Amino acid sequence: MIDLHYWPTPNGWKVSIMLEECGLPYRLMPVDIGGGDQFSADFLRISPNNRMPAIVDHEPMGGGDPISIFESGAILEYLAEKSGQFMPSEPRDRFAVLQWVHWQMANLGPMMGNANHFKNYGKNIADDPKQLEYGTKRFVGEVDRLSGVMDAQLSVNEYLAGDAYSIADIITWPWAFLIGRMIDESMWEQFPHLKRWVDLIHQRPAVQSGRRVGQDLGKRELTDEEEKARRELLFNQTNDKVRAAREAAAKANA
Template structure:
């Protein structure tokens, strides 16, 4: 059994996408980030960066004590290695093919973690949540989000999925961050390969099950944040 500490955000969706695809048994532990649940002492023992998601695997492959994992990319890698699935190669691939596909998947997983997620997140912050209209910031992050979409579109040319013909954790990481802000949608018209890829993943039954969890866990998902929730989410410093 895996405990999933979750709230319906793009990073949270990454993990439900994997768990639903893999058919692993898991229990959702809601972490209401608008109310500050991510700062509770018990949660910080699992996720010291006070971010969501996190997991606790109560049945690790070594048969030992439960293993906690925080950071969505690290969780995807952990689950992929635990199951031997979604690493970009088929079960019968030889060692050389496996090595090269692992490298490719890891590259694009870290590309999402270091680029697409943070830059699109900043785009969303300044277009949706910021209390001031800062045109420079809005333009800066729109251009960077569009640049990254262009990089992804080029990679998807002639490929079904990011790392080739196999659906992988690189796809699961990137998919939730493709224009995730309904109130400030990015223009995907120039990125035909991204749109094709996005539509194919959207139609997967596991994707539909994963996203159906949003309203179950947070019936208010999509509503405007209150000032108090914004303070919790965006007002934290070292103290």
């Protein structure tokens, strides 16, 4: 059995979709990131960067003690290897997939997260709209650039890494399908090949069931106080905050 430490966000969906695609049995372990679960002692032991998703596989490949993995790219590589699916074994094809997996992890995910922060969340946080202007321009520009990168690739390939569906598609889709919603719906007109691929992947039953995993978890209406605390927790993290959480966790374990 695999424990999936999860909250319904794009990074979480990558793993729920992969598990649904592979047909591997898993158990949902909610991590309420707005409520601070990511700083609990137990979770930090699994995911020292205080981010979800993470998994614990109680029947790991090769046997032995349970294995825990954080970072969605590493998790998808592990699940591909364990299930023997969505990752070619021939080196040329394998690295064609891996380069897009790493591209997503280093580019689309972080840039979209920052674009969404400055464009949408930031206005509830910064008092002066000028503070948001440069960040919005920089990161929305990057998302536009990256959309062009995907569009060019998908103009000559059915899937991101070539002619087969792979973990490159599974890891990229949960961010890519939100580009219009986060940035501007009219942008799709400029990227028809990307739109074709977004719709193609969306038709897969495992993508739809993966997206529904834990869909009610984040739906509770928050009071103003709770919303303020959530923002402070998520958008004002420094080393001090992370260190304090670790020290409290170590104390609790002593």
